[in-house]
Amino acid sequence: MEYSRLVEVYEQLNKTTKRLEKTHIISEFLKDVNADDMEQVMLLLEGRVFPGYDSREIGVASRLMLKSLNVATGISADRIEKEWKKQGDLGLVAELIVKTKKQSTLHSTKLTIKKIFENLRKLAELEGQGTVDRKTQLIAELLTSAKPVESKYIVKTILGEMRIGVGEGSMRDAITWAFFGHKIGVKYTKEGNDIEVEDRDIYNKYLDAVQHAYDVTNEFALVAKAAKSKGLQGLENIGMKVGIPIQVMLALKADTIEEAFETVGKPAAIEFKYDGFRIQGHKDEKGNIKLFTRRLEDVTNQFPDVVEFVKKNVRGKSFIIDSEAVGYSKKTGKYLPFQSISQRIKRKYDIDKMSSDFPVELNVFDIINHDGKSMLNEPFEKRRALLEKIINPEKKKIVLSKSKIVSEKKDVEKFFREAVNAGNEGLMFKSLNSPYKPGARVGYMIKFKHMMETLDLAIVGAEWGQGKRSKWLSSYVIACIDENGNFLEVGRASTGLKEKEEEGLSFVEMTRLLKPLTISEKGKEVKVKPKIVIEVGYDEIQKSPTYESGFALRFPRVLQIRDDKGPHEASTLDYVKKLYNSQKKT
């Protein structure tokens, strides 16, 4: 295919901002592309020559481009630079100066997509001595043959400045319309706000097939090629390839335990929700390991430590695992929040020092492919069982995510407490019989970060009530405990108790319990020996200068007496702090 055809499309796309029109332009164009050219055309259409997850780059800066323009046109570097200052865009400069030059000397042969693609990929591969000259030659060769408008897009593509303003959704639609439009009767009109189709259900079936193919390959170039050459079946059979990242499954959110259970069903698996960052680990049959972030960027070089753990501790000829890398303190071994290790992700130098200064533990929670077999349609329960079989856990290196199967609210509450105490964000609920759905935010995985966690607090003081409550101690000073055994106040609770004894925990009963514990009295205020522990609910934990703990509970409510707990088993200050921090993250 000639490059000029693609350039026409770029120009058309630039003339409109309407999503539907852009989609239509692309879909019409794709109908004309043959299967052999499809991959290259699609990549160039997106302004690239490498897939998004490929870390290779064309690697040409503006200076080198100036030089190439100079070599191609013979126009002095000074003049080109002046023009650049004026235009602010080297693509436009190229178009202008090639136009001037064209009229006189340059002679052109027709540029093909293949030629452009070849030269651009070579640019990325060159290294060593003489690289600058060879790169200049490769670019100049293209520019010499290019028409003015073509040179604009060549320059923009090389500099990574192509923006056609077409998102993933439009690309998916364009492929669907191009290759299946005739089957589903897609009708597009320039004036309309949407396309017309004969049957929405059938249309959605095709859309889903295209989306699925994209989710597993991550590359519209491959999707378009499969659709063109093998139709719907080609899309359905498109497989993931170990070494090429697949879109990760995303989580929904629940605010209550009941809501989470409702979505994932009972029993459900619950896991610690680690505050790190997602890593998709691949091992191919040759033993090569690759690591990708949630956004599918290749971070293999930044995490040699993780590469080692994955290589050593996961059995299998090839696999794709899903996991969370969590930073921990070298001193205490405790988990650290994500921010403490985030700098490792973009780091290009001193990698070994970074690994040693900011170590991470890999918590593996899912498996997507094993020994060449896709695990996407296996139920979660089976995927987890496989992980348990193939991972050889080593603390502070690679472990399985901490997990439990539960049906009861109280078990969730207990596990949540454990999770928060260990420095995690909360819990993940997982539906036991669900597949792995790449790229989708479906209810197979639910994050639960914010439980209105109750606290068990010691009563250290109280106040006599007013009016008809004057016979009762009706407001209670509540305290947590620090590591030295000091009781530190976090607020005053006066709601939650009954006025009539027969209705439940009452002011009368509380007064009866507290009065004998009195240490001192001043006005209505009474100090009592810490002995009674109560479970307290609240709306929020706030920082507070008023109380010696530094925290205050908003709207505390007495829930029950914890007569199974002594005062020294009250919730610790550290725990209050952790709950406060976990609250901030939601």
Ligand code: AMP
């Ligand atoms: P969020 O980023 O708040 O939408 O939460 C979802 C993220 O939690 C996932 O993308 C993972 O990076 C992370 N995560 C931490 N622990 C787990 C776990 N046990 N299972 C799944 N995802 C987890």
